[in-house]
Amino acid sequence: MNYTKLIFLFLLGAFIFISSCSSDDDSCTETTWYEDADGDGLGNPDVSLTACDQPEDYVEDNTDTDDSGSSTSGGSTPLSAFDEFNPDAVTVSYDGDEITIESNGVPNHTSPYWEETNPLYIEPVVAVALTPGRIGGDRSFVLTVSSTPELATTSSATGLGAIGISVTGVPIFNDQEGNNRPIEELIIETFDYAGAHNGPSGYHYHIESSDVPENTTLSFDDEKLIGIMSDGFLIYGRREMDGSYPTDLDESGGHFGVTQHSDGEEFYHYHIINEYYLGTVIALFAVDLQGNPNAIM
Ligand SMILES: [Zn+2]
Ligand SMILES: [Zn+2]
Known part of the structure; x- marks a missing residue:
C-alpha cells in the first residue's frame, strides 16, 4: 500500500x-x-x-x-449574631441590605479602668500598671456594612483606632499602639482581664481576655462571638462551635463555615488566631482584612 x-x-x-x-x-x-x-x-x-x-x-x-x-461573596451575615451585642451600648439597625452598628463604647463588665465610684469598678487582677484615663466620656462608633459582605481580591492592612466593634460595644484595636508601635511587654502590663486599656481615644480591646474568675462573659479559648470587623465579617473566638480549633483558616483567621448563629448556613467569618504574641497574650486581630473596610466614624 x-x-x-x-x-x-x-x-x-x-x-x-x-x-x-x-x-x-x-x-x-x-x-x-x-x-x-x-x-x-x-x-x-x-x-x-x-x-x-x-x-x-x-x-x-x-x-x-x-x-x-473583582470580589467573591462571603455569604449572608446571620442576623441573630447581633442579639449578642450589649443592648446598653450598641444599637443595630437594618436598611435594605445594609446593617448599621452604633456604639457608645461603654462595656458591661468589670474593670479597674472604671471610676472607683462606678459599681463595675474592681481592683486590678491582671493589669500591673494602668494607662491614664477612665472608662466614660462622650464616645460614638458608627459602622455601616453590607449584610452580604464580599471578599476583596486583595487584603487590606488595618490602621490605628477602631477596626471593629465588639459584642460589649468596646472598639477592637489591632496589635499596634500609637505611632505604629507594636504591642510590647510594657503595654501588655496595662491590659485588664478584658484585654483592654485606656488610650487618648478611650477604652479599647487589643487582646483576648484572661481566664480569671472575674471574667464571666468574655471569650477565652472558646467559640463565643467577639464582634464585627470593619469589613462586615463577624469574628469569633479561637474555637469552632463543636469545640475544635479550625484547621482551614486563611492568613487572616478567616474561613467559610457554620457558627452557632448561622442555622447550618456557611458564611465567611474570622476566628481569633490561636497563636501567642510575645509568648503570653493572644491578639484579637493582628492581621489584614479580607473584605473591603468601611470607616468606623
Ligand atoms: Zn491601645
Ligand atoms: Zn469558623
Missing part, C-alpha cells in the same frame, strides 16, 4: 468515526451555560453557550449581577 492510499484510508476512517459520534450526540440534551468568571457559583446572563456537558468556568445559574471577578 502506498503512502497516499494510507492517508486516504486514515481520513475515511476518521470521518466515519466522527460521523458516528455526532449521530450519538443527537441523544444528548443541550443546556445553556453561563460564564462564571469570578468563581462565585453565579453565572453572567450576558455570556452564555449551549453544550451537553458543563464547560469549565460555566454554570447553569444566570443571576450574577457583577461577574467582574
